[in-house]
Amino acid sequence: MLIYFNQQPFSLTPPCTVAEFLAGQQQLRPGIAVAINQQVIPRSCWDTQPLNDGDTIMLFTAIAGG
């Protein structure tokens, strides 16, 4: 299946959860959030939330500056 991660196309073999995908990309670190198709996925759902063909995944990092 094809997904889009931070606007880049990515080819993946299903099944793949959010947590598996982030671990594969070495992106699992504190202070990050993930949205699929413009909807933030709560952290406790990352282990079970599957990625589906055509999903748009955005990863963003907390910022604190003011």
Added chain:
Amino acid sequence: MSELTPAQQLRYSAQLLLPEMDESQQLRLLYSKVLIIGLGGLGSVVASYLAGAGVGHLLLADDDRVSLSNLPRQLLYSSAGVGQLKVDAATARLQAQNPELVITPLAARLSLSDLLALLPEVNLVLDCTDNASSRLAINQACFLRQVPLISGAASGWRGQLLALQPWLGQGCYQCLYPDWQDSPSCLQSGILGPLVGMVACQQALLALKHLLQIGDVSFGRLYCFDGLHGQSSQLKLQQEPACPICAAGDS
């Protein structure tokens, strides 16, 4: 005060021309009380626009003093003010901009208990702070006191804006970043004045729209902006079922 004075009609004449505005709406702003926490790049721009628009009572909280490296983006301060408490410099400047407002300077870093004591008397909180622990404490206090929160953040080329009414089950700051420890400050990661100004302008616009109850304030949404590539996105928040702040007691 049940109607605007001639001087007020003149002062606010441009915003009164908007179809959503009228005298009663302007009076609504004049009767509003807003807490602005942090008077750096975000807070100084936010405070200036809210004072200009006639938000009647501003509480300004910051324990910091003006430094030379603040001046490129913290537009309330001048070179002569270096070393002054930001709340004092800001109060003087805003009071000169709009003498009819009440401005309460709070030269402190507000703790959770300070916030819980203050919040029942304010209509809205604007988080313009520069660190994770303040942001999460403000989030918790706004949840507990059911006061709307508009939180802005800027760092490097990135800006984030989050409007929250977390007691409505739409999620909170803690839901978004449950294991957030801290992030680099502006001095560590760099910042360009207009980037933080853009976030601040959006924050001020949302604040005024919320106080006036007009338009769409997008509570429960995170707005992300990348100033280097000119890209933005809006993401819908979801409550974290395990959130220790806003989901406690739900399950």
